[in-house]
Each structure stands twice: as C-alpha cells, then as structure tokens.
Amino acid sequence: MRHLLDTRTLDRATALRILDIAEDMSDTQSREVKKLPTLRGKTVVNLFFEDSTRTRISFEAAAKRLSADVINFAAKGSSVSKGESLKDTAQTLEAIGADAVVVRHPASGAPQTLATSGWISAGVVNAGDGTHEHPTQALLDAFTIRKRRFGADSRGRDLSGLHVVIVGDVLHSRVARSNVWLLTTLGARVTLVAPPTLVPQNVSLWPVTVRYDLDEALADDPDAVMMLRIQLERMNAAYFPTEREYSRRWGLDALRVRTLTGDTIVMHPGPMNRGLEISSDAADSPRSTVLEQVANGVSVRMAVLYLLLAGEREDERGGDL
Ligand code: CP
Incomplete structure (x- = not known):
C-alpha cells in the first residue's frame, strides 16, 4: 500500500487485510511490553492543519508502538501563518526525513494532492480532509x-x-x-x-x-x-x-x-x-x-502504518508480533 487516501476506492480484500492486521496489533497491545521493533528507523510526520485530539494522538501512539520516530506538526504556530504553502511545508518535512505523512487539512482533496503531485515521495495517509473523507x-x-x-x-x-x-x-x-x-x-x-x-x-x-x-x-x-x-x-x-x-x-x-x-x-x-x-x-x-473506538483506532493505525512502511519486510511480521 503506497498511500491511504479514501475508502471509496479501497477494495474489500485490502480493507479486510487492514482489519485483520489490526487484530494482530490489538493482541500485542494487551502485552506488558506494547512496543514492536517493526518500524525502527522510519519517521512518521503528523501534518495537521486542523485541530484534533483522537486522530493525532492515536497516530502518534501507533507510530511509537511500532518504534518509528514521530514529528508532530501543527499549522498553528508554524510558518504557515507567514504564507508558506502546503508544497513547501511538505517538502521541508520530507527533507527532515519523513517516510510517511499523516495529513489533516480543511480542504477536501489536500492529501490526494500531496500523494499525486510529485512534490514528495513519502507515503500519505488521509487523517481527514474537509468534508471529503476520514x-x-x-x-x-x-x-x-x-x-x-x-x-x-x-x-x-x-x-x-x-x-x-x-x-x-x-x-x-x-x-x-x-x-x-x-x-x-x-x-x-x-x-x-x-x-x-x-x-x-x-x-x-x-x-x-x-x-x-x-x-x-x-x-x-x-x-x-x-x-x-x-x-x-x-x-x-x-x-x-x-x-x-x-x-x-x-x-x-x-x-x-x-x-x-x-x-x-x-x-x-x-x-x-x-x-x-x-x-x-x-x-x-x-x-x-x-472509548473502544478510540482504543481500536491505535491498532487500526498501527496496521495502516505497517502496510505503508514495512511492506518490504512483510515476512518479518510473524516474528515481530
Ligand atoms: N474522530 C476524530 O477525528 O476526532 P479528532 O478530531 O479529535 O481527531
């Protein structure tokens, strides 16, 4: 999986695969030590242009439980207030080392633009865009x-x-x-x-x-x-x-x-x-x-980040989990 932009184009097999991997991830979350080494060395950037509690902290927890490094970017307090564009912001974050960018944006279609414009090569996850999808x-x-x-x-x-x-x-x-x-x-x-x-x-x-x-x-x-x-x-x-x-x-x-x-x-x-x-x-x-939805969100987001960033190491999942 290169990106996760919507569910409208998500096929049944891929959706079930995400849910089944989330089941595996959920099992690991009842262990005393919740952390897995799966994404060690990867960097996930939470790029949030709108407020969020659940989605942002859930992606942060998911990435950390897979041992990825996490950078949290909020438009509030950033150089977006000086007019910096989405393209320049995203390219700056990629230059810092982003392997995956989790985007929340008030404009419907912003994650699709990031994923398809060629501005960045990182995987893109839509964390809510306008009235379009989540x-x-x-x-x-x-x-x-x-x-x-x-x-x-x-x-x-x-x-x-x-x-x-x-x-x-x-x-x-x-x-x-x-x-x-x-x-x-x-x-x-x-x-x-x-x-x-x-x-x-x-x-x-x-x-x-x-x-x-x-x-x-x-x-x-x-x-x-x-x-x-x-x-x-x-x-x-x-x-x-x-x-x-x-x-x-x-x-x-x-x-x-x-x-x-x-x-x-x-x-x-x-x-x-x-x-x-x-x-x-x-x-x-x-x-x-x-509250079950909130807890399940961490497992589901672990599954999504796993599929985006560890695809080439798929055969290691059994060992990791
Ligand atoms: N459900 C949801 O997207 O909540 P947040 O806005 O707090 O992320």
Missing part, C-alpha cells in the same frame, strides 16, 4: 463493529448481514462518507437519518437508504447506531433547526437508548456535543463503544 476513522469503526459482533472469530469476516444507522450532520461529515463506502464494501446495509437540510444533494447516488425519522430507524433493530457531530463551524444557519428542535428529533437520549433491543451498539467518532446530538446518558451507557 478513512482511518471508518476503518476503526468497522473494526469495532466486527469485534463486537464476532469477537475472537472476527478475522477474515466482513460485515454482510449487518445494519448500521448513521445519524446526524451527514452533509458536512467526512466520517459518514468514509463509513458509507467502507461499510457497504464490506457488505453491511447502511441507513442515513438526518434533517432534510443535512442530507447531501447527490445522496441518491450513494448505496444507502435515507430516512428522516430517527425513531422509525431505531425500530429496525440495527446492529449499530452511529451518531455524528453537528459541525456548526462548517454550517450556514439556514441548514440547522434550533438546537432544542434538533435534539428532540434527531438526538440520541436515554429514552431512545431504552428502545434499543438486542446487542445494538451506540457509536460516536468524537468529539461529542453532549446534550446536542447525544445525551450524556446515551454516551456513557453500556451500549456505548465510544
């Missing part, structure tokens, strides 16, 4: 759903027969887009639930069902309900009902959680707006996988 978030979500459903028998399995309901601000959500492509590639059925103003205009081209009534969607007994953050910072006020109205109609609260049956899990990629799209009761309920 592929490692979708991979860790798929990993979490698979692990909850199949436990120790997860390896090699796809998500055929499972139903995932994604709720909220689909219009602005790169997490929703990446999940739609990945979950359906893996055989899951996806239902989107949102106010009509927060559904993308081209949604009829997506392999999903769209509903506007959350209670009806929850009554379908889905395997997972994935709540999305309301991205007020990307939003025109005309798109949005009042916060009170939104919570009443599309928020997940304790009453709605109590209507869930079977093993339905409650997911959220974070950061959460507690009290808006999800109540504290729902976020902290026994059905919630919010």
Whole structure:
C-alpha cells in the first residue's frame, strides 16, 4: 500500500487485510511490553492543519508502538501563518526525513494532492480532509463493529448481514462518507437519518437508504447506531433547526437508548456535543463503544502504518508480533 487516501476506492480484500492486521496489533497491545521493533528507523510526520485530539494522538501512539520516530506538526504556530504553502511545508518535512505523512487539512482533496503531485515521495495517509473523507476513522469503526459482533472469530469476516444507522450532520461529515463506502464494501446495509437540510444533494447516488425519522430507524433493530457531530463551524444557519428542535428529533437520549433491543451498539467518532446530538446518558451507557473506538483506532493505525512502511519486510511480521 503506497498511500491511504479514501475508502471509496479501497477494495474489500485490502480493507479486510487492514482489519485483520489490526487484530494482530490489538493482541500485542494487551502485552506488558506494547512496543514492536517493526518500524525502527522510519519517521512518521503528523501534518495537521486542523485541530484534533483522537486522530493525532492515536497516530502518534501507533507510530511509537511500532518504534518509528514521530514529528508532530501543527499549522498553528508554524510558518504557515507567514504564507508558506502546503508544497513547501511538505517538502521541508520530507527533507527532515519523513517516510510517511499523516495529513489533516480543511480542504477536501489536500492529501490526494500531496500523494499525486510529485512534490514528495513519502507515503500519505488521509487523517481527514474537509468534508471529503476520514478513512482511518471508518476503518476503526468497522473494526469495532466486527469485534463486537464476532469477537475472537472476527478475522477474515466482513460485515454482510449487518445494519448500521448513521445519524446526524451527514452533509458536512467526512466520517459518514468514509463509513458509507467502507461499510457497504464490506457488505453491511447502511441507513442515513438526518434533517432534510443535512442530507447531501447527490445522496441518491450513494448505496444507502435515507430516512428522516430517527425513531422509525431505531425500530429496525440495527446492529449499530452511529451518531455524528453537528459541525456548526462548517454550517450556514439556514441548514440547522434550533438546537432544542434538533435534539428532540434527531438526538440520541436515554429514552431512545431504552428502545434499543438486542446487542445494538451506540457509536460516536468524537468529539461529542453532549446534550446536542447525544445525551450524556446515551454516551456513557453500556451500549456505548465510544472509548473502544478510540482504543481500536491505535491498532487500526498501527496496521495502516505497517502496510505503508514495512511492506518490504512483510515476512518479518510473524516474528515481530
Ligand atoms: N474522530 C476524530 O477525528 O476526532 P479528532 O478530531 O479529535 O481527531
């Protein structure tokens, strides 16, 4: 794997391979000594032009647990404020020795530009670009759903027969887009639930069902309900009902959680707006996988960095793990 830019073009075999390697990585994380020597001598640069908690520290933890060196670059406080371009910034980081660049950027397509422009030769991982994609978030979500459903028998399995309901601000959500492509590639059925103003205009081209009534969607007994953050910072006020109205109609609260049956899990990629799209009761309920998603993110990102940077040393993985 040269780069990981999206899930739209990720084939089923590669996606399953990432999830299966993440299973191996997850097993190593329960050991007393978590560190593996696999990427010793490699350098991973986290190149973040937008704020992040989970994704940045998770890539940092993943790289360090594989013994790579990590350089964290945040646009805030850097020479980007003096007008330095993405090209010059990336080339500067490569000159310092980057083997892989993990990019978060407000512009949709920025990681693709870095990967295909010829500016740098390092591998590129998309850590979230505009409203376009967030592929490692979708991979860790798929990993979490698979692990909850199949436990120790997860390896090699796809998500055929499972139903995932994604709720909220689909219009602005790169997490929703990446999940739609990945979950359906893996055989899951996806239902989107949102106010009509927060559904993308081209949604009829997506392999999903769209509903506007959350209670009806929850009554379908889905395997997972994935709540999305309301991205007020990307939003025109005309798109949005009042916060009170939104919570009443599309928020997940304790009453709605109590209507869930079977093993339905409650997911959220974070950061959460507690009290808006999800109540504290729902976020902290026994059905919630919010912190499991965070922990699984480290294993999934270890798998991605491994495939990007240790491909030529693949036969050593058995020994390393
Ligand atoms: N889920 C996610 O991308 O969170 P951060 O913005 O904190 O990285």
